[in-house]
Amino acid sequence: MTTITDDKRLQPYLGTLQKIVSDMGPQRPFQSTLKSLLRTLAENHDFQRPHIVIFDPETRTLKLSLSQTPTKADHVEYEPGVGVTGQVFSTGQPVIVPRIKDHPAFLNKAFGRSDEEQETLAFICVPVLGPADEPRQGREVIGTLSVDTPSVPMPQLESHCRFLEVVAGMIANHASYLQEEMARQKHLMTQGLIVGDSNDIGFTPSNVVAASKAMRLVLNQAAQVGPSRATALLRGESGTGKELLAEAIHQASPRREMPLIKLNCAALPSELVESELFGYQKGAFTGAVHTKKGLFELANKGTLFLDEVGELSPNAQAKVLRAIQEQEIQRLGSEQTITVDVRLICATHQPLEELVERGLFREDLYYRINVFPIFIPPLRERREDILPLAEHFLRIYSEEYSRSIKRISTPAIDLLTQYHWPGNIRELKNCIERAVLVCDEQVIRTYHLPPSLQTAESTATDTNLSFCEAVAKFEQELLVDALKKARGNMLQAARDLRVSYRIVNYKVKKYGIDAKKFAVAKARGMK
Template sequence: MTRDLAPYLGTLRQILAGMGPQAPFQISLKNILKALAENHGFQRPHLMIFDPETQHLKLSLTHGQVKNAQTTYEPGQGITGQVFTTGQPLVVARMKEHPAFLNKAFGRSETELASLAFLCVPVLAPNRDQEHGPEIIGTLSVDTPCDDLEILEAQCRFLEVVAGMIATLAAYLQEEMARQRHLMAQGLYSNSQLEHGQIAANIVAASKAMRLVLSQTAQVGPSRATVLLRGESGTGKELLAEAIHMASPRRDRAFIKLNCAALPSELVESELFGYQKGAFTGAVQTKKGLFELAHQGTLFLDEIGELSTGAQAKVLRAIQEQEIQRLGSEHSVSVDVRLVCATHQPLEELVEKSKFREDLYYRINVFPIFIPPLRERREDVLPLAEHFLRQYAGEYAKEIKRISTPAIDLLTQYHWPGNVRELKNCIERAVLICDEEVIRTYHMPPSLQTAESSSTENNLSFCEAVAKFEQEILVDALKKARGNMLQAARDLRVSYRIVNYKVKKYGLDAKKFSTPQRTKPTYRT
């Protein structure tokens, strides 16, 4: 290991890059285990996390085939249990020769047991009680080909560094295990697939606020409780309503939606409840309403605060009695509908002004979910922008790879009054007019490029502003060229002498933009 540190340093940089807010923590941890396997030839890297309730270590995440996914260890049991109990790493030079090696999870063959070593290190998280040392929350282990003890110990020290870096993510995993157990105890599905984006595939949630929203979605989704989504226009209420439907047992049934503000009040009732033939002029045939079409499925009523008083009374009856009457009919129709409502209006104020029925308000406010505006969850801006970039680059067949650093600054500084919808439109416009591989500031709408809109008043002189812009372009070129000033000069279509002069002028270090080549280390047999 000491002869070639580059692969190990490269992996550590890769781990740091993958620990940002762009991906859920479980995905980040899986990517780290994958990097250990692909970059260093480690086999079966896996995390065992301690469950305080059962007092056992549980196989929680792994990269590779598992024979028994339900494997657990008691503290002190086997190599894993010993490492957890003592807090000290252990190197098993040859699995077959160590009496404490149990081979419970992966079912290694006799050949593998005779040719593989086992490295196990503790995962230490900071203890909330500062008077005590770090808390041991689990172990990180790998298989590796048998080698000299010196090399195995060096690899073990590298794993200790990795375990220290991922301790916070592992603590999140421990909390997630406790949350899932709590949901199951309440009779709710754990819906851990929300963490992996399987249900809410189009919902980007990097911020704590949005992760809380998804957690609430996981809690209420499997039930039939009525949900009220609160939030400004453009925050993604319809998308979340679809996620709630997909998290429910009704996912294979109809998901029907109606924007109550999109139709005149006299037409909303006929849309919701349907009508009989001859009920009014133009009713030439009987028509089913949306409540009937959503039978055994989910009905999403967006902007429910816009419903007329008459429609509110009928919606209340449909919720209470689970039956509706078509316009012009005297007969009731039974309906089994799960209702999800949304509004950007303060319903409490509408109730006080007698513009919204108080009894309906309490009926739909069973499980409210508040979706924060984009300006209050800025951690989501860049992941959302990159998501929309991939989406529209594919849709419009554009070879656009990334967003430039100055353009990212514009996106993160803007206050987004139109929320996610405005960001989506902004990226779509940028993709349409971009004719290169990078989205730059001049591809952004003019509203993003003013000091007033982004709340960043410019106190620089003209020369200082030009120099700052010049420096940003140079940094962007050096990042792309990985610190190669000659390549940066080619990309900028200027001479190497000019780039060299500007780098010195602005005190830039081109070397810090270079990335070492990752190569797999060789093991002696």
């Protein structure tokens, strides 16, 4: 088998693979990653029109989902088995077309290539398999990855093809998510919750960090409901980021240039919430020395976010319901109605269904605000987000407090990921802020974390440990950190620790540390 390191013709592809790997970090959403990948293929090689086609199980057709080059057709579909793309999907085998003009099955549906281009360009199409949950022979084909490239001798085209097969293997999970989102997008369109068809079905708000699949799905739900005027109801425990998600929905809407007005319904006494929401006329009550606009008026043409909506009083609930139904309000102390055009986003950590059963929340209002519910999972159920969030907060607070803290140690990361986080992201944020304040090194270690996260074992302070045992635990932590930084290179780790290689090698063997697991994964063989 030819490998990427054995064949000198394949050496130029290494830089591209390294760039793709770096772009596929946990913080990146799958669609942005795929777009970046297509851009890298176009920029690093003489590839034209790199594009990904995904199979739609409902319509049983292949749909052009992502392309680096604008297409001349709004909706491009291929039948399995028909054309080059359809053949690749049906057989699961790559196809190389040395010259497009000479291939009778080439359909030229998506990009409208000119006669001259068809004369001088080759076409390469490789299958994209589903995630590697099963052995290769059991994995289904979910789409294709294709490029145009200048017609060159067949050995060079074969090298291109093997390289693209490796790339297709790297994007299996991302393409699978894209297939799921295509299905979800179509379902929402049939429900009338979004209008039109869009290739941009994922987005990454600048203030939201999401690495887990659960949160990527939440963000895509936000992207889907954003362009509509449907009322969104954000459900989840306190501290999961409902307010940030509301901001993301607003930014994804046509109202993004208009105000986003926020009110925490639990932060004010019930008698003041109504005056805040609907305003009041001068003289409406003692102390009303001037007329005041309510939040519904201030949010006109924009978005109103009601946090902890379950805390609304019965009177306020009735008026909010009327504002939603009739799109008009009345200030306190006034009989004049005011028309408002407001998109409503609500949030709560309470079980509204139970409140409805107990008569504490209006059933008709519940159904009015529960048009598009989005459930935000707690942090303990999306542990893939803990490290990216921690590193995000570390950057923020290191800059804010002028600290030169570079990273979080591996044992500290283990401690963060094992904790159950009852306070969710808010608690994690406070935890990292405290660690930055007390840290006097360039690395956050276990003993910089709050006592609530620590155990005697994790901090090597167990009274049953001898002095030598406590020192050994600290040595292991330093070794693991150095090896992680040096990517498994024990010689470099020794330089960083300012000791000899012999000492590092001895300690690694003594503590049973596997240095190889910290090495950067190298590109495997190409078929």
